[in-house]
Amino acid sequence: MNDYAQKVLDGLKARCAHEGEFLQAAEEILHSLGPLLDAHPEYERAGILERFVEPERVIAFRVPWVDDAGQVQVNRGYRVQFSSAIGPYKGGLRFHPNVTLSVMKFLALEQVLKNSLTGLHMGGGKGGSDFDPKGKSDGEVMRFCQSFMAELYRHIGPDTDVPAGDIGVGAREIGYLFGQYKRLTGRFEGVLTGKGVCYGGSLVRKQATGYGLCYLLEAMMQANGKSPEGMRAVVSGSGNVAIYAAEKAQQMGMTVVAMSDSRGYIVDEAGVNLDVLRQLKEVERARISEYARRVPGSAYHEGASGIWGVPCQVALPCATQNELDAADAHLMIDNGLVAVAEGANMPLTQEAVALIQNNGVLYAPGKAANAGGVSVSGLEMSQNATHLSWSFDEVDERLRGIMHRIFRAIDQAAADCGQPGNYALGANVAGFAKVAEAMMAQGIV
Numbered sequence: 001m002n003d004y005a006q007k008v009l010d011g012l013k014a015r016c017a018h019e020g021e022f023l024q025a026a027e028e029i030l031h032s033l034g035p036l037l038d039a040h041p042e043y044e045r046a047g048i049l050e051r052f053v054e055p056e057r058v059i060a061f062r063v064p065w066v067d068d069a070g071q072v073q074v075n076r077g078y079r080v081q082f083s084s085a086i087g088p089y090k091g092g093l094r095f096h097p098n099v100t101l102s103v104m105k106f107l108a109l110e111q112v113l114k115n116s117l118t119g120l121h122m123g124g125g126k127g128g129s130d131f132d133p134k135g136k137s138d139g140e141v142m143r144f145c146q147s148f149m150a151e152l153y154r155h156i157g158p159d160t161d162v163p164a165g166d167i168g169v170g171a172r173e174i175g176y177l178f179g180q181y182k183r184l185t186g187r188f189e190g191v192l193t194g195k196g197v198c199y200g201g202s203l204v205r206k207q208a209t210g211y212g213l214c215y216l217l218e219a220m221m222q223a224n225g226k227s228p229e230g231m232r233a234v235v236s237g238s239g240n241v242a243i244y245a246a247e248k249a250q251q252m253g254m255t256v257v258a259m260s261d262s263r264g265y266i267v268d269e270a271g272v273n274l275d276v277l278r279q280l281k282e283v284e285r286a287r288i289s290e291y292a293r294r295v296p297g298s299a300y301h302e303g304a305s306g307i308w309g310v311p312c313q314v315a316l317p318c319a320t321q322n323e324l325d326a327a328d329a330h331l332m333i334d335n336g337l338v339a340v341a342e343g344a345n346m347p348l349t350q351e352a353v354a355l356i357q358n359n360g361v362l363y364a365p366g367k368a369a370n371a372g373g374v375s376v377s378g379l380e381m382s383q384n385a386t387h388l389s390w391s392f393d394e395v396d397e398r399l400r401g402i403m404h405r406i407f408r409a410i411d412q413a414a415a416d417c418g419q420p421g422n423y424a425l426g427a428n429v430a431g432f433a434k435v436a437e438a439m440m441a442q443g444i445v
Helices: 003-015 020-032 034-039 048-052 101-118 138-155 171-185 208-223 240-251 274-283 289-294 304-309 326-334 350-358 372-386 392-416 423-442
Strands: 057-066 072-083 089-095 124-129 161-164 232-236 255-260 264-267 299-302 314-317 339-341 362-364
Touching (some): 003 020, 003 034, 003 048, 020 101, 020 350, 034 423, 048 423, 057 101, 072 101, 072 161, 089 171, 089 372, 101 372, 124 138, 138 171, 161 372, 208 240, 208 314, 208 362, 208 372, 232 240, 232 304, 240 274, 240 314, 255 304, 326 350, 350 362, 362 423, 392 423
Parallel strands (some): 089 124, 089 161, 232 255, 314 339, 339 362
Antiparallel strands (some): 057 072, 072 124, 255 264, 264 299
């Protein structure tokens, strides 16, 4: 590692020793920036890395609400406004029991580079709560969202910070959050993305992360003389990202043979029936185990991590961080793995990434591969600002163009650093270079 980067990482580890997820993300990024830092000694004089790894602002607050039984509940809320060097803070809200400040900081740091790679003017942020919407009534979710926004509204705005959805925050939650923002401020403006189309949302937003994942996979495979057509694919997860990654994968000629939720996974050698899966997950909010009861010839297995034992050539991890470890990677390589593209944020451990890359498997890191969601969020912001709505095909074509440009940028950055094909390094360098240039231009702020 570059000496300057190592010094900054050591300081970060001393200050944030208890923030494992954040340190993992920071170390992965800093480790790859050596070639760029060697070429720009002025970055150290300007303290670029010291400022880059510290959020501009961290907001933490309590969220009190009343459940259907009349009992008072209290959750923790967060918004990490990490960097506004290239635009207003932009990043999702996550409602999940595993939300901690460390998780929020890791996601916000990754978001800075992801947003930079899109080429759109968006800074990086992330937020959420340890509230779990699973099993809650619509009334409970509404009351929680209204209480959450009662604090958050003070810190966001269309030119300041524009949150979106993430795990646990879908169309229902965005609607409640937007309604409360409008009630508190009296303003109808593009302060949230992922809104319903009838009140300012964009077509393709629901599909964006999953579709974008496959568009970047397509570009990566084409550049390496391969085609996804005819390949077996495994997609972990069964939320929006996973469902629409599976849909686009099937449209590209792949056969998606396995998908999962937090309890287990299904295998369907004929190809997962997405109509059934959407009915279960988007309408009934049921567990994926129900799929095996409805689709003859399919099977359900307990334990979500077992999905990586299903032989495949393309792996699309779309569930959560660190879901695929070195043991999984060994097994997948032995089973003929060709390419991995991350739909989730940091779903592979660092050891798994090293194994994948050292065995010649194509690897697209999440900060590049799952940038489709925030790309269409940026397009939604553009539509809101101009009071226009674009067609599905127009947004989809713009999304595909952005994802192919992202691949070209990370491919070129990797080559410029003397490591062609190392797209993890390329994504970090290409994303960071733009942010660093903006920070240098704006002075010590």
